[in-house]
Amino acid sequence: MITVIKRILLQDLRLKSNYIYFLIMPVSLMVILGLVLQSVFATQLDATVNPVHVQYVVKDAQQAKLVKQLVTKTKVAHLDFTPRASTKVAQAYVRNHANTAAVTIEQAHIQVATAKNLNDYQNALLKGTLAELAQTLGLVKTAIHYQRPIVTVKSAELVTVNRAQVQRSATSFQYYALAMMGMFMLYFAEIGLDMFGKARRQQTLARELLTPISKGQLLNATVAGHLLYGLLVIAVLMGITAGLFQMPWLRALPFAFANFASLMALFLVLGLALETVAAQLGEGVMQIVIQLVAFLGGGYFPTSTTMMAFSPLGWVMGPLRSALWTSNPLNWSGVWLSLSVTAGLLGLINVVMRRREVF
């Protein structure tokens, strides 16, 4: 088994077309698409921004009056404020409504407890307004109670945003880095399609089957070798995109890796499965599948969640985006779904291949 895996890895590393498919093409597409669509991304966000409904609670009764004055006076576009009796009430509301945030104000300290479905534009708006509010409160307090000279306070120290709850921003480069990495995972289907084709043409497959290795072992070791190569490709691409586009992989490193790996495994095995059942049709069918999956899954431009649900790329891209740029809990469903389908297909291939005289 190890012998086979090593041989496959060596061959994959030596194959020049692999470098084009899995290194040069994805990285150059990331750069090109990122550059071209930079402006589109910016305006799109501005156009689709929804108002944020802030549910705020002020602990100190005296301060509450002041805050109320301040928030009614400051008319900020896309922001409105509603006072709530307690943090609990505010949070309950936020839980059930989109585009909302629960804000607790205690002295000059402001805490954003829950924020739901906020995009980066909304978030920036909220953060800026709250920082201003905190600064004003701090100045007023200092001036009234301590009669100290007025000092400017850094807003960052005043506003503690509960980081786990807030969406962060993605540049167009980062969007396409993620999308292209996902999309080129689909091209592992090409390796799957020709997994035994070359060995068959070179007659080496028959030769391998004359050695003590069994058909099943040879099959699974070959798949394992290519999978290992795939993992290597993912690691390298993650490294490159982290360097070039500051991809924030570290926010969810094992999760991101697992998502790409499951997608890669699925398409590798899908290619092999297609070759097993319909060697001639395989290539054409695969191209169509790849394009469809790429389109639906948001490989070319952002698509709706419904469309993404129909594409394995979407199964993985959705959770990945939310893992990297929102605070939502990690959603492993894409990984499990892909891996289950992969395992099922692999089992099927094993059954079919073992029955064949020469595979």
Place this chain on the structure above:
Amino acid sequence: MTTGLVVTGLTKKFGTQVAVDNVSFTVAPGTVLGLLGPNGAGKSTTINMITGLLNKTSGRVELFGENLTPTNTAIRRRFGVVPQELAIFDDLSAAENVRYFGGLYGLRGTALKTAVTRALAVVDLTDHANQRPATFSGGMQRRLNIAMAIVHQPDLLFMDEPTVGIDPQSRNYILTAIEKMRANGMTVVYTSHYMEEVERLADNIVIIDHGQVIAHGTEAELVNLVTDAKQVTIVVNHADQLELAAITAIAGVQQATLHEQNLQLVLDVASNPLNQVLMTLIDQGVAVDSIDQPKLDLETVFLNLTGRNLRD
């Protein structure tokens, strides 16, 4: 253990076509069997069934006393196969190709290293170990094809036309290598449609045509099979002193004619009276200049058995 390879009633049908038809033969350990037959005779199919690459329609194969079945993977360590078509990874170097197959046969570490070096040396590719086979000549590729089959030092080696389409030098090198391997006790099954090769190498020969064994034996046995008489031409001096009647009278001499200095004889193979003929000639005072005994080769045998030539 005295049995080598025992093949009994091997048959392969591709649909309605019977490619191999009830083939049986045995190969004693340490001997070379030549499997001779024209294109499409069923040589490769026979070997592929024996080695388990193809399922047999029926028949039985026993190797060193063990039943050779597709699920018996352990026995595969004891034989090696040089396939008819080149079977080489073109993106691996010669040494890597050999090493890979050594690994598949379970060799590891230093044992693998020495086995690779040895196999490459046997086929004289040591100097090209780290080159890609794509840069090799046809003969070198053939030799690599062989090295990959002997890296695990099998007891039995199947070679399916290992010298097809190569230069005489490489061919001679390969034949010599096979002779060396046999001297070291290896059993070899060798298919070919070149009789010179089979005549040179084989202890026993199986002639196969249209999937059937049409003859089986040593070269001499096969030659005797098609003819019970042989022709001998003796060139004599003093032909005028020769008495033809005395020669014809010798038992086993079927025919004797004299053309100038050439005494042409047809002799019984079984009683072989050549000695007696020579003694009689000397008695008569006829000096013998030279004896020419045209060799009856397998080509003739095949022609006699099938009415066709081995090669067109």
